[in-house]
Amino acid sequence: MSDIMTAKDLNLWYDQTQALKNVNITIPEKSITAFIGPSGYGKSTFLKTLNRMNDLIPTVKIKGEVCYNGQNIYDSSVDVNELRREIGMVFQKPNPFPMSIYDNIAYGPRTHGIKSKVKLDEIVEQSLRDAAIWDEVKDRLKKNALGMSGGQQQRLCIARALAVKPKILLMDEPTSALDPISTSRIEELAIELKKSYTIVIVTHNMQQAVRISDNTAFFLLGELIEYGETEKLFSQPVDKRTEDYITGRFG
Amino acid sequence: MLSKKRKAYIGGMKAAMYISTGLTATLVIFLVAYVFIKGIPHISWELLSTKPSYISGKIGILPDILNTLYIVIATLIFVIPLGVGAAIYLTEYAKNKRLVGMIEYAAETLSGIPSIIYGLVGMLFFCQFLSFKTSLLSGSLTLVIMNLPTVMRTTQESLKTVPKSYRDGAFGLGAGKWRVIRTVVLPSCVDGVITGCILSIGRILGESAALLFTAGFAHALNGIFEGLTSPGASLTVALYVYAKEQGEFGVAFAIAAILMILTLLINLSATLVSRYFAKKREL
Ligand SMILES: Nc1ncnc2c1ncn2[C@@H]1O[C@H](COP(=O)(O)OP(=O)(O)O)[C@@H](O)[C@H]1O
Numbered sequence: 069m070s071d072i073m074t075a076k077d078l079n080l081w082y083d084q085t086q087a088l089k090n091v092n093i094t095i096p097e098k099s100i101t102a103f104i105g106p107s108g109y110g111k112s113t114f115l116k117t118l119n120r121m122n123d124l125i126p127t128v129k130i131k132g133e134v135c136y137n138g139q140n141i142y143d144s145s146v147d148v149n150e151l152r153r154e155i156g157m158v159f160q161k162p163n164p165f166p167m168s169i170y171d172n173i174a175y176g177p178r179t180h181g182i183k184s185k186v187k188l189d190e191i192v193e194q195s196l197r198d199a200a201i202w203d204e205v206k207d208r209l210k211k212n213a214l215g216m217s218g219g220q221q222q223r224l225c226i227a228r229a230l231a232v233k234p235k236i237l238l239m240d241e242p243t244s245a246l247d248p249i250s251t252s253r254i255e256e257l258a259i260e261l262k263k264s265y266t267i268v269i270v271t272h273n274m275q276q277a278v279r280i281s282d283n284t285a286f287f288l289l290g291e292l293i294e295y296g297e298t299e300k301l302f303s304q305p306v307d308k309r310t311e312d313y314i315t316g317r318f319g
Numbered sequence: 320m321l322s323k324k325r326k327a328y329i330g331g332m333k334a335a336m337y338i339s340t341g342l343t344a345t346l347v348i349f350l351v352a353y354v355f356i357k358g359i360p361h362i363s364w365e366l367l368s369t370k371p372s373y374i375s376g377k378i379g380i381l382p383d384i385l386n387t388l389y390i391v392i393a394t395l396i397f398v399i400p401l402g403v404g405a406a407i408y409l410t411e412y413a414k415n416k417r418l419v420g421m422i423e424y425a426a427e428t429l430s431g432i433p434s435i436i437y438g439l440v441g442m443l444f445f446c447q448f449l450s451f452k453t454s455l456l457s458g459s460l461t462l463v464i465m466n467l468p469t470v471m472r473t474t475q476e477s478l479k480t481v482p483k484s485y486r487d488g489a490f491g492l493g494a495g496k497w498r499v500i501r502t503v504v505l506p507s508c509v510d511g512v513i514t515g516c517i518l519s520i521g522r523i524l525g526e527s528a529a530l531l532f533t534a535g536f537a538h539a540l541n542g543i544f545e546g547l548t549s550p551g552a553s554l555t556v557a558l559y560v561y562a563k564e565q566g567e568f569g570v571a572f573a574i575a576a577i578l579m580i581l582t583l584l585i586n587l588s589a590t591l592v593s594r595y596f597a598k599k600r601e602l
């Protein structure tokens with residue numbers, strides 16, 4: 069498997085507070101990479117550096133490199149909107165727009181210039197099918213998306229992200245606000261999606277990391293403590309702190 | 320057990336509360352009833368549909384109704400784009416937060432200034448310096464300045480209520496800033512903007528001091544473009560003129576009743592608009 073993203077000596081500050089310290093990581097293509105660690109230790113922050121969502125926070129300062137397909141995404145020549153199209157994001161709390169289900173999915177393609185109704189219809193259906201929610205919503209595409217259940221909303225958000233044909237999907241604790249049934253549906257979906265996409269998922273749930281991910285990265289206090297194959301990291305952790313965390317001794 | 324003194328104190332406070340509530344309610348009801356009783360009998364189709372004639376000695380307020388309408392339209396045409404535009408810039412684009420804070424503070428202070436001062440400045444600036452003369456246009460522009468802070472502030476406040484998660488969702492799909500604002504932020508705060516504008520209409524309708532200086536007292540019947548460039552009395556100014564200078568209290572009370580009905584309708588529609596959007600959002 070070839071590598072699709074690499075972070076080199078990445079440091080990040082919120083004002084004076086350093087939130088990421090010298091993070092180095094390489095993410096292989098068409099796999100699921102999980103970020104675990106106690107909350108408040110920089111998982112979301114790091115995830116957002118991967119598609120420059122941190123640009124939206126004025127106090128953020130970044131040093132180091134994040135390379136996507138060999139190009140540093142923090143280079144001034146990079147088109148951020150195009151970058152975010154290729155590296156999509158699903159958030160912790162489902163956040164559909166207050167519009168119809170159809171318009172939610174069509175939002176991304178329309179943003180990137182697709183106007184043809186036929187083409188949009190096709191993308192909407194395909195994205196909803198890929199997110200395993202088509203059958204539930206096909207008869208109410210014109211209904212407001214806010215009327216759906218939380219689990220449906222989150223799958224809708226996944227479909228919305230898929231509609232712009234990304235290469236990578238960043239998911240920030242996508243199931244933390246959902247019930248167990250919705251959670252397992254999203255986990256199944258993630259496993260299905262990794263055939264065609266690279267997935268990076270933050271999770272506070274270690275069973276989830278074990279169930280779905282190929283590689284796991286353990287973050288503590290803004291540092292990447294340990295990173296490797298999920299099975300290995302959970303069975304034979306190298307670092308004492310990793311061992312303490314996965315055996316539930318803190319966090 | 321409460322002491323006797325304490326009981327008496329509580330009873331006294333309660334009584335005071337009932338009395339002040341009752342007094343306020345009575346005053347409002349009395350005022351409305353008084354104006355309606357004195358005014359409504361004088362409202363006739365003839366009054367509403369003609370202009371005053373010195374020959375027949377009859378008074379019609381059609382010109383004043385139209386002038387008011389022209390002033391409302393002209394003011395809104397300027398104040399909405401300016402106010403909403405300024406709000407978008409300040410909330411979404413401006414980098415210097417201290418400057419933004421200062422502008423917001425200035426806007427809040429501006430909206431507390433007595434309107435007669437706006438009238439004075441408007442007269443000097445629009446009527447004389449820009450030589451728009453005493454005209455509905457000068458009046459409208461003065462009202463634009465008066466209402467700009469409010470439209471701007473209400474729009475800003477509703478922009479701030481749009482959840483960050485909507486913006487994140489849109490940015491995360493690769494939408495540029497302007498597209499996010501236009502397609503996600505503005506639509507979800509439309510109701511705030513509309514409510515702000517409706518309340519502005521209310522204030523425009525009720526304004527008299529600023530218009531006395533800038534728009535004049537004429538009762539000529541004009542089309543909108545002619546009207547804007549000539550002097551004319553709004554309903555409020557006409558009320559003042561008929562009562563104070565011509566002693567026509569019947570007409571004055573008729574106008575008062577009309578203004579009160581309009582104000583009522585405007586407040587009602589503001590409520591309906593926010594209710595409509597609240598319902599739409601709940602979905
Ligand atoms: N917008 C922000 N401004 C300032 N500090 C922030 C901001 N977002 C996160 N932080 C801080 O950065 C640290 C890491 O947060 P985060 O990446 O959200 O952790 P995690 O996702 O692992 O729970 C925390 O200490 C948090 O307080």
Ligand SMILES: [Mg+2]
Nearest residue numbers: 108111112113
């Ligand atoms: Mg987080």
